[in-house]
Amino acid sequence: MKKCKDKMKLLLNTIGLMFSFIPLMAQQGHGPIYALATPTLGKGAASFDVAAMSMESQDQRSLMLRYLWSYGITQNLQINLSTPTLIDKIDMPPITRGNAMMPANGDIEASMYYRFFHNDFGIGKRIESTAIVGGALPAEKMRDGIRVGNSIHTALVAGYVSRTWYSWVGGGYHYYFKKDNDQIGNLLYATFALGYRPSFFQQDYPKADWRLFLESVAEFPGENISKGTTDLGGRSKKYFLGPTVLGLYGAWGISGGLLFPVYQQVTDSFEREGVRLTIHFSYWF
Amino acid sequence: MKKLKRIIWLVPALFAAQVAYGQLLKVNQTVFGMDCATCAHGVQEGLQKIPGVQSAKISLNDGKVMILLDPINHITLSEIRHDIISNGFSPRDAEVEMKGIMKEINGELAIQVQNEIFWINPNSASSTLDLLKKKAYSDDPLTVDGHVKNISAKGDSDIWQISVEKEL
Numbered sequence: 001m002k003k004c005k006d007k008m009k010l011l012l013n014t015i016g017l018m019f020s021f022i023p024l025m026a027q028q029g030h031g032p033i034y035a036l037a038t039p040t041l042g043k044g045a046a047s048f049d050v051a052a053m054s055m056e057s058q059d060q061r062s063l064m065l066r067y068l069w070s071y072g073i074t075q076n077l078q079i080n081l082s083t084p085t086l087i088d089k090i091d092m093p094p095i096t097r098g099n100a101m102m103p104a105n106g107d108i109e110a111s112m113y114y115r116f117f118h119n120d121f122g123i124g125k126r127i128e129s130t131a132i133v134g135g136a137l138p139a140e141k142m143r144d145g146i147r148v149g150n151s152i153h154t155a156l157v158a159g160y161v162s163r164t165w166y167s168w169v170g171g172g173y174h175y176y177f178k179k180d181n182d183q184i185g186n187l188l189y190a191t192f193a194l195g196y197r198p199s200f201f202q203q204d205y206p207k208a209d210w211r212l213f214l215e216s217v218a219e220f221p222g223e224n225i226s227k228g229t230t231d232l233g234g235r236s237k238k239y240f241l242g243p244t245v246l247g248l249y250g251a252w253g254i255s256g257g258l259l260f261p262v263y264q265q266v267t268d269s270f271e272r273e274g275v276r277l278t279i280h281f282s283y284w285f
Numbered sequence: 286m287k288k289l290k291r292i293i294w295l296v297p298a299l300f301a302a303q304v305a306y307g308q309l310l311k312v313n314q315t316v317f318g319m320d321c322a323t324c325a326h327g328v329q330e331g332l333q334k335i336p337g338v339q340s341a342k343i344s345l346n347d348g349k350v351m352i353l354l355d356p357i358n359h360i361t362l363s364e365i366r367h368d369i370i371s372n373g374f375s376p377r378d379a380e381v382e383m384k385g386i387m388k389e390i391n392g393e394l395a396i397q398v399q400n401e402i403f404w405i406n407p408n409s410a411s412s413t414l415d416l417l418k419k420k421a422y423s424d425d426p427l428t429v430d431g432h433v434k435n436i437s438a439k440g441d442s443d444i445w446q447i448s449v450e451k452e453l
Contacts, residue, residue, distance in 0.1 A: 032332040042327050042372035119317025120375035161320050163345065205329075205345045209322030224313030248322040284323055 016087045016175060033244045033278050034259050035155035035215045036170030036195035038130040040115045041072030046285040053104050056274030060090040066102045078113040092144050092271045094238075095187050095221035097153075097174060099278055105143065107136035107151065115159075124163035128235055132172065138179075144269075146224045149179035157191075163202055166195030166211070178225070185222035185269075188235070192216045195246075209248040216241045217259065223269055235272055239263040244278075253282035300344040306400040307426050309360055315377040316369055319345060324374065324376035331368045335360060350376075361399050362433065363443045379446070384428045387420035394421060395448065396429065403433065403447040413449055427452055 031037035032052075041047060049068040054061055065085040072078050082102045094122035099113075110132030132155040138148035155172025170191050176184035197211040219261020220235045244257025259276040266272055325343040328350060329364030332341035336423035342351045350369065354360055366376040385398035394417050405417060418426050426430060431447040 038371065042331070044371070045327055066417070075371050115373075118318070118373075122317055123315075124318070124345060126318035161318070171453055204347075205322050205325040205343050207322075209345075211321075231357040250322070250326050253323060260304065284327065 009050075011240035016115070018026050031166065031192075031246065031255055032193035032213045032215045033099055033170065033196065033280055034217050034240070034242070034276070035168060035213075036132070036172065037168045037189035037193065038048055038115060038118075038157050038159045039129045040076060040078040040130065041070055041284075043072050043075045045072045046070065047080060047282060048285070049101070049280060050060070051102060051280040053098055053102075054089065054277040055094065055096075055098065055104060056276070057090045057092060057271045058274075059086070061274075062090045062093065062104075063088040064104060066104075068100070068102050074232060076115040076118070078115075080109075080111045080113070080134075082109045084108070084141070092269075092275055094270060095174075095185050095224075096219055097172070097187065098276070099280075100191065102118060103136065103153075103174075106148075106277075108139050109134050109136040109138055109153070111153065113141055113155075122162075124161075126161050127159070128161070129156070143184060143255075144224065146184055146226055147179035147182040148184055149177040149182075151176040151184070158194075160260040164197055164199075166193065166197075166213070170194045179223075181228040183225040185224045187222070188220040190218045196276045205226075206250065211246050212259070213244045213246065214241070215244055215257070215259065221270070223267060234267060236266040237263070238266070240274065240276065242276075251284045253280075253284075255280045301338040305430075306357070307396075308358050308382065309362060309365075309381060309383045309398060310353055310356070310428070311354065311380075311382040312350075312362065313380040314350045314352065314365060316350055316380065317377055318349050319343075319348060319374045321345070321444065324372070328369055328372045328374065331372055332365065335364065335368065337378060349362065361401050362445065363401065368407060375417070379433045380430070381433050382430050384426050386426055387417055389418070389421040394418060396427075401443065401445065403431075403445045406446050406448040409448055411452055416452065417449065 042260030047070045053064045068080055068082045070078055070080045078195050084106050086106050091183045096185045103109055113130050113132050115128055115130045118126055120126040133155040136151045153174045157168055157170030172189055174187040192217045193213050195211050195213045201210040215250045217240045223230045241262050242257055242258040242259035246255040256279040261273050263273050325345055327342050329341050332338055337360045338354045339353040339355055369376045383398050385396040388395050388397055396403045429449045430451050431449040433445045
């Protein structure tokens with residue numbers, strides 16, 4: 001219990017530290033945190049994000065700061081680079097993306113968002129689809145006793161955007177290559193986000209812009225391979241659901257939220273998870 | 286000394302040419318797809334970087350970008366609309382106030398502003414068309430208020446049709 005309190009204290013201190021650095025840092029977060037979303041930066045626009053992410057196993061809690069630099073090559077093509085600072089690890093980390101735009105692990109990830117379809121059909125309204133491809137290099141040699149190899153990630157997301165409602169549905173696949181005789185299990189996942197901006201938050205620009213999301217993530221992580229062998233336990237099944245909030249003001253954005261485990265069927269290689277927590281700051285240049 | 290005289294003559298000549306080709310003075314551009322404060326911020330910042338833009342205000346709820354331009358500027362409607370497109374949104378119809386030269390080209394009336402041609406909507410009121418036709422044979426610029434229609438589905442066409450609402 002004391003250990004848990006210490007972790008929470010560390011998390012709050014870290015969040016406080018992030019606030020103190022806001023004038024030096026800049027952004028991310030144009031939508032949900034945990035679920036995939038379609039928006040891309042404008043041509044020539046850049047953004048910087050910093051996120052504090054925390055995940056909970058049965059008796060441990062992780063804490064990580066993650067940074068994301070993004071640049072819009074065109075209004076439909078965005079490149080990203082995400083780097084981690086691991087503060088506190090858990091012994092058996094789950095195989096997960098964690099946040100949609102940034103993986104919740106010790107990988108350095110470069111990715112590309114391509115908004116291949118969009119139709120602006122009304123005031124504040126559009127439908128659009130985005131494809132995501134990325135590659136990651138591990139910043140840590142071992143994870144859960146397994147050597148970490150390079151990995152690739154691909155995802156597809158489509159959604160509806162308006163001044164009142166938002167909705168995105170997407171799915172992805174993260175594959176780790178073998179390192180020596182070890183291999184981190186691959187991850188298959190699907191996400192859904194429903195966003196709502198109540199009428200009292202629909203004040204016009206340049207006033208602050210707030211919206212609420214209900215986010216859900218279904219994950220199906222595969223087994224790790226250790227020294228060429230696997231437990232053959234099949235894929236784990238996890239389903240998370242939770243609320244998040246996003247606030248935007250000028251070039252600044254803040255978002256945060258919780259993701260609660262609703263259903264978990266995990267193999268012997270993994271532990272059941274607790275609540276996931278993220279606080280996210282964004283700045284658009 | 287001769288060089289200096291030439292420059293002195295060139296300055297008013299350039300100024301006259303600029304007046305002759307006219308300017309956009311105000312643009313109220315309807316934009317589709319712009320939903321959030323950061324979207325609006327990006328569009329506003331982009332437009333305010335264009336030389337000649339005095340101010341750019343945005344209403345997300347009305348889907349409008351209201352641009353006030355310097356009395357002498359070289360901005361085209363295409364430039365404004367492409368800036369909005371490069372932020373990821375779709376410009377549609379626009380209300381404009383502009384100063385231009387009235388012309389009759391192949392029997393059709395048009396207003397030239399900078400290097401852009403705004404074809405007069407042939408369905409405009411006959412009294413408006415008559416008035417504009419008279420101006421077509423004058424080199425004097427005229428200032429009009431009008432509704433510019435987006436001709437292409439993508440909103441990136443450089444050919445406009447304008448329904449003149451009034452001459453100012």
